[in-house]
Amino acid sequence: MKNRDDKQSTIERNSEKKSPDENRAPIDFIRAIIARDLKNNKNDSRVHTRFPPEPNGYLHIGHAKSICLNFGIAAENTGGLCNLRFDDTNPSKEDQEYIDSIFEDIRWLGFDWEDRLYYASDYFEKLYEFALQLINDGKAYVCDLSAEEIRQHRGTLTEPGKDSPYRNRTVEENLDLFQKMRAGEFPDGSRVLRAKIDMKSPNMNMRDPVLYRILRATHHRTGDAWCIYPMYDYTHPISDSLEGITHSICTLEFEDHRPLYDWSLDELDIFRSRQIEFARLNISYTVMSKRMLLKLVEEGLVSGWDDPRMPTISGLRRRGYTPQSIRTFCECIGVAKKDSMVDVALLEHSIRDDLNTGAPRVMAVLRPLRVVIENYPEDLVEEFEIANHPNDPTMGSRKVPFSRILYIEQDDFMEEPPKKFFRLGPGREVRLRNAYFITCRDVVKDANTGEITELRCTYDPATRGGDAPDGRKVKGTLHWVSAEHSIKAAVRLYDRLFTIPNPAAENNFKTYLNPESLVSLKECRIEPGLKEAAPGSRFQFERQGYFCVDMKDSSVDSPVFNRIVTLRDTWAKIEKKEPGEK
């Protein structure tokens, strides 16, 4: 049996409509391990995890998976805790800007580290003392080999390494040298402290790994107090141990490092945290490595870490994704050890699903086509009371003006419509959503370009509200705005960043950037009521998709909307399937 608390809270996490039993998310292998540990009273029945980002970039949705896992596990278990710890042992790559962004992103996702904020750099003094202890125990030595020489001594995947000539220095000499390293008596890169393990180990990580390097770089927290910095493999287990972390969850590539993780704790004889590895998140049509994301930012291929096309938390936030949708997504994808690539369609589903319930419906015309209702009085303006959500009356309604000159979507008219096209065409009748039936009587074109500039239509006054008293049906319903009353807006149509499912596997991933990942429209017309829309607020533009008021660039005078995700589009599918039908 699984641990009771664990099971109980798993039920709570998912308790929406269905009965708890059929709704219970399956327990992943990590939660199973924790449940077993709890049952065996391991760690005094404590569950303590940590999220350990390096502040060398912005968090992405892969980190969200880890955050949801670590903070989620803590929340599911009574008394469970999750620390936030910055793994800041490499000052040459790290920056306060990243730390601040990480705070913001974790909070925004809905998680709280309370008073448990830690920095590996806070342990520098203790780490140093532990290193002294290792030296005293004959488990570490100062090595004078250059980086290149160390590499040569390390051997290869198939050949064992050779011992360093400095491997057998006396404890006294090592102590003296290491203290001098700290005191700044040697130049950068001239010496390192190494663990004395086994140069013949088939695991490269055990071939006397470097524990400390000399590096004169100003640390964002400790300043110039140190000129030697500990390595990840040495710092991480000790930090976990010091904080009493029971389950140290990380990604698969650290599997080979676990023997070293365990070695450190064993040799130092301190609290034994357990490292567990899971498969990192990959999503199709994007890249997920900080290295590649940094490249996109540095080379100006995106507007920044928070470009709405980026898979970063800040990018998704600006795009309009809700924290809930990301948490749901992370729960849906599961946790396992198999390398995998999640279909981006699942991410899109999670935000559609969330916004379908909560986002008010409005009308916006992205590519306006002028429509004149010839039999509608010149100076009449009607106001239609329109529901904000067709299936949820509690969301209220709003007034939308209607007049003789309107805009509809260019895509909603075809001069020679194919069979399955239900929208407007010459002589055809359609419904204007929540307004009238109109019939297209004439098409006006630019004499020079042949471009359609205006549609002349008539309306049926008896169809006010959108129903015909004589019972006649129309197949199509179009959205619209009143030309005079609508507001001009800019809309950014975002699409997937890359054209191929796995750009990271290519030699030059930038070759596959999607040139249409951003289409900027500047002449869109939106309902007048949208003027007051707050930055960050989300709407469904009917028949088109979900949109979000941009948090940086939008203003009352010139509103800017980001497309979060399109609606499922059956017509687009038909078009794609039968392109000749046009």
Next chain:
RNA sequence: UGGGAUGUCGUCUAACGGCAGGACACGAGAAUUUGGAUCUCGUUAUGGUGGUUCGAAUCCACCCGUCCCAGCCA
């Protein structure tokens, strides 16, 4: 070719010796004042070969595929 992992529908993930299930995607249909949402139905999977067993995705053997490791990065 050393070591460490990992193979279940198109994708992700369950089933822990006893009916291969769910989600997304896809397809068909119903209904529809969003070609949305909703509802109904459906297609598709245990990498391979042997073995153990009344019974194998699950246990054993061999084979095959994929991923990770030779930073003074994390």
